Amino acid sequence: MEILSRVHARKLVEWAKDKPDVIVLSADLTGSTEIDLFREAYPDRFFSMGMAEQNMMSFAGGLAREGFYPFIHTFAVFIYRRAYDQIADSIAYPNLPARLFGFLPGVTTPGGATHQAIEDIAVMRALPNMTVVEVGDATEVETLLDAIHPVKGPVYARMLRGEIPRLFAADEPLRLGRARVLSAGNDITLLSSGICTEEALRATNVLRARGVSIQHMHVSTLKPFDDPAILEAAAQARCGVITIENHTILGGLGTAVAEVIAEAGVGKKLVRIGLRDVFLHGASRPYLMREYGLDAITLIRTVEQLLNADFGITESDLAAVRLDAIHSEAKAEAL
Amino acid sequence: MTMTHENGHWQDEVRRVAQGIRRRVLEHTITQNGGYLSQACSSAETLATLYVKVMRLGPSIAPKVPPPFPGVPSQHNSAAFTGAGYNGPHAPDLDRFFLSAVHYALALYAALIEVGRMAPEGLAQFNQDGSTVEMIGAEHSPGLEVTGGSLGQTLSQVGGIALARRLRGEMGRNWVFMSDGEFQSGQTWEAVQALSFYRLDTIGVYVDVNGQQCDGKMTEVMNIEPLTSRLEAFGARVFQVAGHDPDALAAPTELPPDGRPLFILAYTNACAGLPLLESRRPKLHYVRFKSEDERQTFASYLAAMN
Numbered sequence: 001m002e003i004l005s006r007v008h009a010r011k012l013v014e015w016a017k018d019k020p021d022v023i024v025l026s027a028d029l030t031g032s033t034e035i036d037l038f039r040e041a042y043p044d045r046f047f048s049m050g051m052a053e054q055n056m057m058s059f060a061g062g063l064a065r066e067g068f069y070p071f072i073h074t075f076a077v078f079i080y081r082r083a084y085d086q087i088a089d090s091i092a093y094p095n096l097p098a099r100l101f102g103f104l105p106g107v108t109t110p111g112g113a114t115h116q117a118i119e120d121i122a123v124m125r126a127l128p129n130m131t132v133v134e135v136g137d138a139t140e141v142e143t144l145l146d147a148i149h150p151v152k153g154p155v156y157a158r159m160l161r162g163e164i165p166r167l168f169a170a171d172e173p174l175r176l177g178r179a180r181v182l183s184a185g186n187d188i189t190l191l192s193s194g195i196c197t198e199e200a201l202r203a204t205n206v207l208r209a210r211g212v213s214i215q216h217m218h219v220s221t222l223k224p225f226d227d228p229a230i231l232e233a234a235a236q237a238r239c240g241v242i243t244i245e246n247h248t249i250l251g252g253l254g255t256a257v258a259e260v261i262a263e264a265g266v267g268k269k270l271v272r273i274g275l276r277d278v279f280l281h282g283a284s285r286p287y288l289m290r291e292y293g294l295d296a297i298t299l300i301r302t303v304e305q306l307l308n309a310d311f312g313i314t315e316s317d318l319a320a321v322r323l324d325a326i327h328s329e330a331k332a333e334a335l
Numbered sequence: 336m337t338m339t340h341e342n343g344h345w346q347d348e349v350r351r352v353a354q355g356i357r358r359r360v361l362e363h364t365i366t367q368n369g370g371y372l373s374q375a376c377s378s379a380e381t382l383a384t385l386y387v388k389v390m391r392l393g394p395s396i397a398p399k400v401p402p403p404f405p406g407v408p409s410q411h412n413s414a415a416f417t418g419a420g421y422n423g424p425h426a427p428d429l430d431r432f433f434l435s436a437v438h439y440a441l442a443l444y445a446a447l448i449e450v451g452r453m454a455p456e457g458l459a460q461f462n463q464d465g466s467t468v469e470m471i472g473a474e475h476s477p478g479l480e481v482t483g484g485s486l487g488q489t490l491s492q493v494g495g496i497a498l499a500r501r502l503r504g505e506m507g508r509n510w511v512f513m514s515d516g517e518f519q520s521g522q523t524w525e526a527v528q529a530l531s532f533y534r535l536d537t538i539g540v541y542v543d544v545n546g547q548q549c550d551g552k553m554t555e556v557m558n559i560e561p562l563t564s565r566l567e568a569f570g571a572r573v574f575q576v577a578g579h580d581p582d583a584l585a586a587p588t589e590l591p592p593d594g595r596p597l598f599i600l601a602y603t604n605a606c607a608g609l610p611l612l613e614s615r616r617p618k619l620h621y622v623r624f625k626s627e628d629e630r631q632t633f634a635s636y637l638a639a640m641n
Binding site for chain 1: 493
């Protein structure tokens with residue numbers, strides 16, 4: 001599998017070249033959110049706002065009112081927890097085209113509970129006028145900017161940085177409101193988002209070899225959540241629907257799926273894999289995924305329960321098919 | 336200056352407008368048995384000086400009688416508007432006005448009427464369902480342009496607007512009206528820090544330092560003084576002035592900008608022009624009469640004002 005490095009850093013510079021109304025705002029995390037290349041390329045369009053997120057959000061609202069596209073970059077957790085009132089009143093209420101790029105979601109940072117965004121999608125989904133997107137691989141990071149640029153209102157983008165695998169073909173861009181079908185099947189419908197898609201691919205690989213028929217779809221648009229293909233996939237699942245997300249099960253992907261299948265009267269069992277209403281703590285990504293049950297083995301046990309089967313799959317079976325051999329050897333990223 | 340005064344000096348016009356603001360807000364408070372009355376008393380000369388003397392504004396381009404609420408902004412509502420048109424068109428060399436302390440909306444509406452930008456009957460829509468003439472003004476309300484009701488957000492928003500205007504080479508100034516209570520809020524100081532850092536000297540802020548807030552006297556709720564030296568330490572250019580004196584209020588705006596954001600601290604009396612209100616101290620934030628007798632006393636005073 002191809003692993004790409006600093007995808008957003010390079011893409012943003014190239015993409016913004018002919019867009020003079022795109023302005024980047026940083027809250028003292030310029031290198032950490034991959035906007036250092038933008039700062040070097042377009043210093044007149046880069047504004048350091050310091051460690052002051054509330055002011056930065058309202059400032060962005062002012063810039064957007066005047067016709068600019070402010071691109072806010074910081075850690076996801078600092079966007080919505082430190083400055084929610086400002087996002088609501090200065091950006092979302094007036095439906096302004098600010099772009100909020102939130103980095104290091106959930107288990108992707110070892111920075112502890114203060115750094116780990118675990119309910120950002122829930123919070124942002126609840127905010128009127130907000131569009132919510134989460135990227136799952138390098139192709140989606142590369143194609144996100146084109147996908148969201150036509151959106152007239154604000155967009156919250158849950159980002160990836162550093163070394164990122166390419167799971168999806170480079171010529172298949174992220175499309176707002178369209179889930180990607182990664183495999184077709186009718187025993188189980190599996191909906192995954194963000195980094196959990198890579199993890200889910202490991203599990204589905206082994207499960208398919210055991211004869212399980214899985215409809216696996218990757219979901220990048222969390223709001224609006226109106227892709228008819230998701231509902232269709234849920235309806236045709238013989239044994240049930242599973243969601244897996246790097247987020248609390250309250251208000252994120254699992255909740256969004258529960259809402260649409262319940263409202264449509266689709267009577268399928270739904271299992272939501274994610275954080276079960278608990279905080280994370282400071283530790284490595286593999287450790288946290290295992291400890292909090294966001295990993296492939298948890299997904300396999302869930303499938304076994306739904307099918308009332310025991311495939312005897314072990315960690316070593318998964319290791320044999322790991323997709324991220326290169327990725328797992330990449331050195332741990334600093335904060 | 337945006338208005339010419341055939342008779343007498345601009346200071347007389349400021350005093351006339353200020354008296355009109357107090358009279359209209361008092362009348363409204365009596366009719367509705369409630370209102371932000373002390374805010375009108377403390378800010379009357381500041382708002383009057385801004386509209387009569389300080390701001391370079393074109394004529395209003397908004398309907399004299401405010402149109403009904405068009406619905407909240409969204410991708411499905413192309414009818415949403417702001418109330419900025421009451422302050423004239425947006426143009427590179429013209430000024431803009433932003434009301435940060437939006438519970439002063441009633442005083443602002445009264446000011447717009449007194450300077451001929453809104454029809455007097457517009458005030459009849461105040462706080463009525465389906466109207467834009469809201470009690471806590473929002474961006475669709477006459478004379479308003481941004482939504483700042485949670486307080487402390489407008490200065491940052493104007494920072495973004497001023498930065499955008501500078502990027503476009505616009506020379507117009509950006510005037511903000513704030514209350515002193517907003518200086519208890521951390522975001523205000525984040526904003527001052529950023530305005531100084533980016534030398535946004537097209538921003539001029541009038542602060543109504545009336546020393547009052549919802550719970551009572553500010554020195555007993557949470558002290559903000561010494562405000563002048565605090566702001567200066569943050570890099571602002573600060574003038575502390577007598578807030579009911581038109582000359583004192585206007586003078587700092589005659590100075591050429593020097594790179595620092597301008598703050599004019601108008602020290603005011605929340606009962607100015609209405610000594611009857613003194614009996615309500617220390618709670619002046621929102622006046623609701625305690626008895627019919629009290630209401631009649633204020634009504635008699637109003638009759639004498641006219």
